[in-house]
Amino acid sequence: MENKRWRAHAEPSKYPPLANQRYYCVLVQYVETVSTGAMTDFVRSLDGGAVARKHFNFRLADADTSLALTGYGKNGISPVAMTQALPVIMCAAITKLQPPVFWLGAGHVDYKLALPVQTFVDATGCMVADISVCS
Numbered sequence: 001m002e003n004k005r006w007r008a009h010a011e012p013s014k015y016p017p018l019a020n021q022r023y024y025c026v027l028v029q030y031v032e033t034v035s036t037g038a039m040t041d042f043v044r045s046l047d048g049g050a051v052a053r054k055h056f057n058f059r060l061a062d063a064d065t066s067l068a069l070t071g072y073g074k075n076g077i078s079p080v081a082m083t084q085a086l087p088v089i090m091c092a093a094i095t096k097l098q099p100p101v102f103w104l105g106a107g108h109v110d111y112k113l114a115l116p117v118q119t120f121v122d123a124t125g126c127m128v129a130d131i132s133v134c135s
Contacts, residue, residue, distance in 0.1 A: 001023070002060070005055050019051075023061060024088070028132045034058070079104065101115065
């Protein structure tokens with residue numbers, strides 16, 4: 001996801017490392033969609049709301065940007081071994097799956113990787129937030 005209204009701030013050191021990023025890798029179930037309002041609220045909470053809401057407008061990053069950031073093409077993007085380190089946000093609904101295993105992109109549209117949810121969260125240090133709604 002790209003914050004289309006992102007702007008660099010004069011004092012970047014005053015923001016926590018995961019706050020005020022232009023790009024985030026977002027994991028959401030196929031049966032849900034990202035609530036950009038909830039995502040904005042969550043990302044703003046990372047720095048205590050220091051950046052005004054008007055500076056956020058989350059949208060899908062275009063295919064070329066996604067490829068440059070992750071090294072993966074459309075419909076094959078994986079949060080594992082990305083070209084650039086991006087903050088990862090996992091939708092909280094994924095943590096409630098039973099059994100607690102989820103599938104994610106594995107670098108190609110036809111490849112998927114199954115992982116235990118908690119193992120992924122522990123290994124990546126990803127953030128978990130309630131940022132999705134049922135489609």
